[in-house]
Amino acid sequence: MSVRVLDPTVDTSPAKAGATTKLTSLAGRTIGLLDNGKINVRPLLDHMERMLRSQYGVRDVVRLRKLDFSRPVPAPVLAAMQGCDAVISAVGD
Amino acid sequence: MATRALQSAIYELADALDVNEHYQQNGWTDGLPIVPPTEERVREFLDAACLAPGDIIGVESVRQRPISAEKAAINVVMAGCLPTYMPVVVSVLRAMCVAEYNMHGSTASTGGSAPLIVVNGPIRAALGMNATHGVLGNGNRANATIGRAIRLVLINVLGCIPGQIDRATLGHPGKFTFCLAEDEEDSPWIPLAQERGVPAGASGVTVMAAEAPRQVMNEWTHDPEEIAETIAAEMRHNMLTYSVWAGNYALIIPKQLRDLFVAAGWRKHDIREYVYRSARVLRRDWATVGKGTIVARGGGPDQEFTALRWPEDLLVIAAGGPAGGFAAVVPPWYGARALAVTQTIDPVQGDQ
Helix, strand or coil, rough: CCEEEEECCCCCCCCCCCCCCCCCCCCEEEEEECCCCCCCCHHHHHHHHHHHHHHCCCCEEEEEECCCCCCCCCHHHHHCCCCCCCEEEEEEC | CCCCCCCCCCCECCCCCHHHHHHHHHCCCCCCCCCCCCCHHHHHHHCCCCCCCEEEEEEEECCCEEEEEEHHHHHHHHHCCCCHHHHHHHHHHHHHHHHHHHHHHHHHCCCEEEEEEEECCCCHHHHCCCCCCCCCCCHHHHHHHHHHHHHHHHHHHCCCCEEECCCCCCCCHHHCCCCCECCCCCCCCCHHHHHHHCCCEEEEEEEEEECCEEECCCCCCHHHHHHHHHHHHHHHHHHHHHCCCCCHHHHHHHHHHHHHHHHHHCCCCHHHHHHHHHHEHHHHHHHHHHCCCHCCCCCCCCCEEECCCCCHHEEEECCCCCCCCCCEEECCCEECCCCCCEECCCHHHCCC
C-alpha cells in the first residue's frame, strides 16, 4: 500500500516583475546611491559619486540612506528613489 | 466559511522510507529523517489548533511571504510533533512575524542565529516538556520537535536554506532545535511569560533570535553578587569577542545556583539590576582580545558599552537539572536589531 504525502514547500521565487529598460549611458542621468548602513559604505559611495560626476557626466547624484540594513527601505527613502534613473545599493557582505 | 480542502501537491510513494528519501533528495528537511505528512495527519494537526488550511498564521514582512496553516501543519508533522504541540508552534510563528522580531534579518544574516523558544504556563505539563535535566540538550520529544518544526517552516515555507536566503557563515546547533520550558514548579520567581505580559495561569511562548548558549560555572561561592558577576563576565566576553551591541540576553539558571540566589532573597529583578550595572565594557578593552585597531574609533578608548539597554532586556529563565553550579548565557544575534517577542498561547487551543 502506498503513502500519499503533501508537499511542504511554497514557491519562494521572487514575484514576477518586468525588467526596466537598461540605461545606455549615464550621461545626464540622476543616479541614487543607497547607503544601507553597513560598515565602510560611506567612503565607497563617496568614491562612486566622484567617479559618476567626473567620468560619467551624470546630471545629479542623490545620496540615500537607511538606518538598518536588515530591514526594508523606509517609505520616504523609497519615494526619493522614484526621482532617480537608477539606484546603486551598497553593500552586501 | 473557510475551505477545508488542502491545496498542496500530493506525492504517492511506496512507504515511509521512500517518503523520507524523496524529501531528503529535494532538500525539504534539516538533514534528519522526517515523518510522512499524510493528508489525515495534517488535518489532525490543523484541527488541534482550530485552524483551516487557508488560514494565514503570519506574514514575513520583508519578502511578503505568508505562512499558511496548511504549510505550517505539514512541516510540524514532518518534524515529529504530536498534534497537541501545534498551538505552541503556531504561537511561536506568530511571535516571529511581529516586526520587532526581525525574522528576515535574523534568519538571512551571516551571524547565523536560531530562534530560542521558551515555553511557560500549564501547556508545559500538558505536553510533558522538559525544564530540568539537560534542558538545552536532547531527550524530550516536545522540546526537540517544537524547535525543529520552526526550522522546517523556515526552510520550506520561507526558503531559509543554507547558502540561499540563509547566509549564515557558521550557524550553530540550535538551528536544529532550541526550545525549553521554564521550571515554574521548582522556582519562586515569576515565570518569564508572565513578566512579559501573559496573564498568570495562561500559557505563553517567548522567542528571540539567539546565538549559541555560553555555559558558565561558579561553584566556589554562596554570594549572589559573585555568582551574578560570573554571568556578567561571560556577557562582557561576548561583547568583546562577538558583538558589543546591547539587546536581549537570555540567562538560564539551573536549580543549584537558583537556590543560592533565592536563599539570599534575590528575585529575577535583582539579577537583572546587578547584570545591567556590571555587564559593561570600554572600547579600550577590545585591545585585550586582538581588536586593538578599533579602540580609537567611535567615542574613543573610554567609550562605554552596556550589554543591556536597560535591566528588562535580560530574560531570566529558571531551568536546568538539580546538580551543578552552572548557568547559560544566550546572547542576541545582533543587539536590539531583533528583539524577544512574547505571545500568549490561546487557552482554548492550548490547554484543552
